[in-house]
Amino acid sequence: MAEKKISFEESMVKLEKIADELEGDNLTLDESVKKFEEGMKISKKCKEILDNAEKKITVLVGEVEKDFSINSSTEE
Amino acid sequence: MDITPITVEQLNNYIKKKMDGDEFLNSVYVKGEISNFKLHYTGHMYFTLKDEKSLIKCIMFRSYTPHLSFMPKDGMKVVILGSVSVFERDGVYQIYCKAMKQDGMGSLFEAYEKLKAQLEKEGLFNEKFKKSIPKYPKTIGVLTASTGAVIRDIINVSTRRNPNVHIRLLPVPVQGPTAAGQIVEGIKRMNQEELADVIILGRGGGSLEDLWPFNEEIVARAIFESEIPIISAVGHETDFSISDFVADLRAPTPSAAAELAVPNIIDVKKNIEIYENRYKNSLNKKVELMKLRFEKCMNRKAFTEPTQKVNELLIALDMLIKRNTKSVTKIMNEKSSEFVKIATRIDTLSPLKTLTRGYTIVEKDEKVINSINQIKINDNIGMRFNDGRAEAKITKIIND
Structure with missing residues (x-):
């Protein structure tokens, strides 16, 4: 399975965890600031992944992977 | 000969009774092709069953239709189980269908049921083996x-939900004799080459025969063994295939499968923003709390009147000094008056004073003498007066 996917999914889990920690009472202000910065960094990264992912629709023809479009397929 | 006519109703009623009393007509299997199929809004199905030479009206009431494994269509070859009876109002006889299956599928249907039961027994449909579909594939x-x-x-x-999604199509035939084998190969290849995070196995609707590859044991086992979660979307919403049971998730249609597999990017972004807001809010809250604590602290006297304590101490010190000064003065005064007293006493006792009154002090060898036994004739003695000294010689000693 593609590694980047896991990191995105894990990132989302981490975002949730950080939110819980920040909303709890166990962190000092310093720690909170650190967690906040960490969370914002991860969320930014997640958004980048979402925005920068390249739209790809491909078809595997034998061992070769080609771009695929519905129009070209309906002509077949 | 009297002719007593009966009513149409009576006739139809008579025919109905005759037919209903016939054991053979009570339960017949009839095969034929469906035509004029109508699904009435009440849920009942009306159609005609025909072959090359003949036709018969059929009705299937709503209470039986949910058991159908397929949606009847014109042209479909089917076998019907039902009873033949008369609809008196129209004077027609028709088959009241209780069950219907697609003709020629008898052996396939049995095979389906058999395989389904076997795989179920083996646990291939068990929920505990179902992999969760990744949220963000x-x-x-x-x-x-x-x-x-x-x-x-x-x-x-998929692209509507997430314009940046990557869809990787591995084309496979979805019907025909080679389909099952190629579907299995496809699933294996996806796994071996790690080509996807989730697989949609899809096919449009069709007859049981058309959908057959998805009821093959090799396909079921390939789905079960796939490390990549598989969403099965075979046929219409009403169709079930063994693939659907083995798959990690069953989608009623291919579109639904795409919705299940592809997260809506807007929702995901919204979620991320919700997290960000949660961070901001909780941090702000914490800072506010700290501020409050700080202010509370700063409002305490130590900070608002920092000199007060010092002043208090200075006052206390002053008082101590005053008290000390007082007592020292007092002691000094006491001592000084005592000194005066003593000095006065000393003064009164001083021999010098006595001398002024006419007495003299007699000394011998610089020591005061107070007895004649301390002197002899011709001793030199000193005499101390009030205002000076004199020397004398003893010429006579008289005892009193």
């Missing part, structure tokens, strides 16, 4: 035909 693998509505629907729905 990067690549969606699609196993279906490269033409037709299925792939089109999947692409449309």
